[in-house]
Amino acid sequence: MQLKQLPEDFQTALPILKMIEDAGFEAYFVGGSVRDHILGLPIHDVDIATSAYPEEIKNIFKRTIDTGIKHGTVTVLMNDNSYEITTFRTESGYQDFRRPDKVTFVRSLTDDLKRRDFTINALAVDHNGNVVDKFDGLADLKNHLIKAVGVAEERFHEDALRMMRAVRFQAQLDFTIEGKTEQAIADNAHLLSKIAVERVHEEFVKMFYGQAWKTGFADFLRLGLSEYCPDFQGQTAKLKKLAQAKNIVMNDETMVWTAVGFSLGLSGEELNQFLRDWKVSNKIREDCQSTEKMLRDFQHKEIDVWQIYLLGVKNVSRVESLCELFDITIDNKKINEKVAKIPIKDSHALKITGKDIIDILKIKPGPKIGEYMTSLEKAVVTQTVTNSYQDLASYLLIL
Numbered sequence: 047m048q049l050k051q052l053p054e055d056f057q058t059a060l061p062i063l064k065m066i067e068d069a070g071f072e073a074y075f076v077g078g079s080v081r082d083h084i085l086g087l088p089i090h091d092v093d094i095a096t097s098a099y100p101e102e103i104k105n106i107f108k109r110t111i112d113t114g115i116k117h118g119t120v121t122v123l124m125n126d127n128s129y130e131i132t133t134f135r136t137e138s139g140y141q142d143f144r145r146p147d148k149v150t151f152v153r154s155l156t157d158d159l160k161r162r163d164f165t166i167n168a169l170a171v172d173h174n175g176n177v178v179d180k181f182d183g184l185a186d187l188k189n190h191l192i193k194a195v196g197v198a199e200e201r202f203h204e205d206a207l208r209m210m211r212a213v214r215f216q217a218q219l220d221f222t223i224e225g226k227t228e229q230a231i232a233d234n235a236h237l238l239s240k241i242a243v244e245r246v247h248e249e250f251v252k253m254f255y256g257q258a259w260k261t262g263f264a265d266f267l268r269l270g271l272s273e274y275c276p277d278f279q280g281q282t283a284k285l286k287k288l289a290q291a292k293n294i295v296m297n298d299e300t301m302v303w304t305a306v307g308f309s310l311g312l313s314g315e316e317l318n319q320f321l322r323d324w325k326v327s328n329k330i331r332e333d334c335q336s337t338e339k340m341l342r343d344f345q346h347k348e349i350d351v352w353q354i355y356l357l358g359v360k361n362v363s364r365v366e367s368l369c370e371l372f373d374i375t376i377d378n379k380k381i382n383e384k385v386a387k388i389p390i391k392d393s394h395a396l397k398i399t400g401k402d403i404i405d406i407l408k409i410k411p412g413p414k415i416g417e418y419m420t421s422l423e424k425a426v427v428t429q430t431v432t433n434s435y436q437d438l439a440s441y442l443l444i445l
């Protein structure tokens with residue numbers, strides 16, 4: 047097959063392919079960008095694979111960065127763009143965060159495509175738009191199938207995260223996992239416990255961003271992958287409820303982690319520990335905790351204006367969606383009334399500064415100042431005190 051027209055992102059990168067070819071090597075567009083373009087989806091990253099070794103690439107281009115040179119990847123800077131160019135390779139085992147343990151550079155495109163995870167990701171496109179399809183990836187794209195390249199077991203032994211990728215692609219693309227590939231996931235789910243939590247975390251969150259996240263998540267549970275993830279052992283029944291909940295669009299990490307934590311019935315320190323186990327960032331952990339608190343408050347028909355404020359007055363829609371997910375009814379009118387009455391929209395609007403606090407209380411600068419600021423902010427938001435220098439200064443003295 048030949049693409050009717052190369053997508054714009056490929057066209058911009060054509061001079062790179064040409065320069066590599068002029069030096070006597072092969073170069074192709076590969077991976078997710080090819081898959082997404084054929085599916086008519088927007089392209090994210092343009093990946094280029096080549097028969098040239100990294101040092102040979104560095105001799106061809108003036109401006110390069112050794113991104114992952116041991117693993118064959120060199121970034122080439124051209125005009126305002128940067129491109130990751132990776133030497134054809136075979137590999138085994140990814141025990142660390144992102145890179146395979148052992149890589150062997152090869153000169154054959156087919157060998158490179160052979161080591162890739164799924165047939166739909168094992169397509170390459172040359173400078174004329176000719177698609178190299180050694181493993182029937184085009185047919186699988188047409189039939190909406192996620193199918194491992196070659197023997198599925200081997201692909202999952204090389205990198206167990208690919209089992210999560212299968213479930214994630216299924217959710218993102220609304221595809222089906224092919225029979226043997228699916229069986230191999232069920233048989234090898236335990237291999238997931240060997241993978242760095244950061245990698246599992248990344249895939250887990252991406253799984254929820256797809257249109258059909260509930261199908262993806264249901265398969266993640268059904269195929270036993272959840273049993274090998276942090277804190278999910280023996281929790282399938284609770285998690286299943288999430289897979290059967292109402293359909294909402296999950297569009298940020300806080301939503302995902304709050305939804306999962308809430309399904310498990312976690313709050314306070316337990317929720318915090320769960321999120322730490324999954325290596326969720328401090329910022330998102332804080333957001334999840336205030337979001338979860340709001341959900342619980344709504345469940346008990348309470349509306350805490352400070353929680354609404356903390357979450358960011360504009361971000362109540364996230365909580366609304368989560369309430370819909372868990373069938374919690376919320377009184378929008380009441381919330382809007384409360385939001386309208388919040389006298390400040392952010393902490394910078396406080397009529398007192400950290401320096402004022404130091405002067406008034408005659409204390410040294412330090413983290414305590416931030417705590418005082420938060421207490422004053424809370425007092426203003428909950429209308430315990432008015433936002434004037436005089437009132438805030440007096441309130442500070444009785445804190």
Ligand SMILES: Nc1ccn([C@@H]2O[C@H](COP(=O)(O)OP(=O)(O)OP(=O)(O)O)[C@@H](O)[C@H]2O)c(=O)n1
Pocket residue numbers: 076077078079090093161162163164167168205207208211
């Ligand atoms: N565990 C992995 C990760 C990646 N790949 C191969 O490397 C390509 C690029 O990987 P990556 O950018 O991580 O994923 P994409 O397939 O591009 O998809 P997405 O960006 O949505 O993750 C994939 O298409 C696939 O051919 C693989 O075989 N095994």
